[in-house]
Amino acid sequence: MxxxxxxxxxxxxxxxxxxxxxxxxxxxxxxxxxxxxxxxxxxxxxxxxxxxxxxxxxxxxxxxxxxxxxxxxxxxxxxxxxxxxxxxxxxxxxxxxxxxxxxxxxxxxxxxxxxxxxxxxxRRYALPVEMYKDYIREKASEGGVHIVLRYITGTPQRYEDMGFPWANKKEIAGGGALLNLGVHYIDLVSYLTGDEVVEAKGFINENVWKLGLDDYANIILRTKSGHTATVEVGYTKSGYPQEDFIISGKNFYLTATAAEDIRLYGLKEGGDKKGELLEKHDFPDIQWFDxxxxxxxxxxxxxxxxxxTLEDVYHALRFVTQVYEDNHFYD
Structure with missing residues (x-):
């Protein structure tokens, strides 16, 4: 035991x-x-x-x-x-x-x-990641891929309601949506491509809830081999959270929305030049702590x-810290 x-x-x-x-x-x-x-x-x-x-x-x-x-x-x-x-x-x-x-x-x-x-x-265990990581890495090795990862969740009030008001205080939490949520998805860019992220540019927005910390962030990333990604996270959705994965390359297009489905489009062997739906799966919105x-x-x-590992977190957090610095968040 x-x-x-x-x-x-x-x-x-x-x-x-x-x-x-x-x-x-x-x-x-x-x-x-x-x-x-x-x-x-x-x-x-x-x-x-x-x-x-x-x-x-x-x-x-x-x-x-x-x-x-x-x-x-x-x-x-x-x-x-x-x-x-x-x-x-x-x-x-x-x-x-x-x-x-x-x-x-x-x-x-x-x-x-x-x-x-x-x-x-x-989020490394999210169903589209587990199902298609090897597929995406293979496609990435053949040419450029672009990844869009988006997670727009509930308002900051939810932390108050759950009994964790410290999450909305900059002097205690140290950051908002980018620090709390963004690390998952910056990490996924490296994890899905098998390539190191080397550059990031981004903006944060502190003007929605005016709590002194970021309630929205949008970041563009580039990997060592030239793959690109957009990561968008925010505390700006009042209803059910929305999580989207969109990955595209020369001959494929993968889209997944939590609580809906996963769809893979591509060229069938012997088919014409128009992409067709190759696979479709349910995408249950559950946590993967087990x-x-x-x-x-x-x-x-x-x-x-x-x-x-902690090194994986560090590789992602470097760009969280950089974007905060670029936006004078720590000033």
Whole structure:
């Protein structure tokens, strides 16, 4: 049985990870830390100890097999370093930091220590990504591809309603939609093409909700081999969130919308020059935290490499930080 704890668990993804754990019969949550009403209620409901901060938890809870790391983004590197110091494996929720320059010392410590970890970049498990990653990489190796990734979710009020008002405060959260959501999709550009992102240009908008942090961001990316991508994220949709994947190349066009379907268009053998629908699949809008947990367990047991690492997050976060700097967000 894996004994795990949740560190600084005042975060909206905690319930998703908890739900995933319930589908595993070999993982048990034994404690959590946090100082808000959410963790107070959840720990009471689960009948597990609640500590005021992660240091208290780590000092008192022994024989932990691994921990989940949440917390305010700028504090995450310190939490990871403490776990590395104690030799405790961890699964961390993105973005793992406030600015990209916080991560190289942690990455170095991970390599030196050999502590195992996994990052919950769960959009890597989205159905169109899992189904067509190899196909897209093959097409990318044959010529240029262009990727459009869009996730427009609910308004910032949802964080208030869920009990996490810190997410709407620039001095605490360190960023808005680009930091919170953009890291997933910048990462997917490299993941889908198998190519390193080397350049980014983008704009952010802070004028919709006027909270002092970005409620919308649009970024154009270029990879080392010349593939291009557009990433669009925002807190500007009042209704159901919308997530779109559009990938195109010389002889194919893939489009996918969460909660709708996935469609692949291309030239059939012997067909004319007009693209035809080759495949169509349902695209259920679900979270993939169970696959993140499975990757962590496989990593611990030596049965595989982590599906996403802190280096992967760093490669994406470099461009988040750059776009913020270009738009004078930190001024």
């Amino acid at each position: 894996y004994r795990v704890a949740f560190l600084e668990a005042e975060h909206w993804h905690v319930l998703g990870h908890m739900a995933a754990i319930k589908t595993f019969d070999n993982v048990e949550v034994v404690a959590m830390s946090g100082n808000g009403q959410f963790t107070k209620n959840l720990s009471s409901e689960m009948g597990i100890p609640l500590y005021g901060n992660y240091m208290e938890l780590l000092d008192n809870e022994k024989d932990l097999d691994f921990v989940y790391i949440f917390g305010i983004y700028k504090e995450a590197p310190s939490i990871m370093m403490e776990c590395i110091k104690r030799g405790i494996p961890f699964m961390a929720d993105k973005p793992c930091c406030e600015r990209a320059e916080q991560l190289p010392p942690v990455i170095g410590a991970l390599k030196e220590s050999g502590v195992k970890h996994c990052i919950a970049l769960q 696959k993140c947990l499975n990757s962590m367990i496989e990593t611990l047991e030596g049965r595989g490499e982590p599906a996403a």
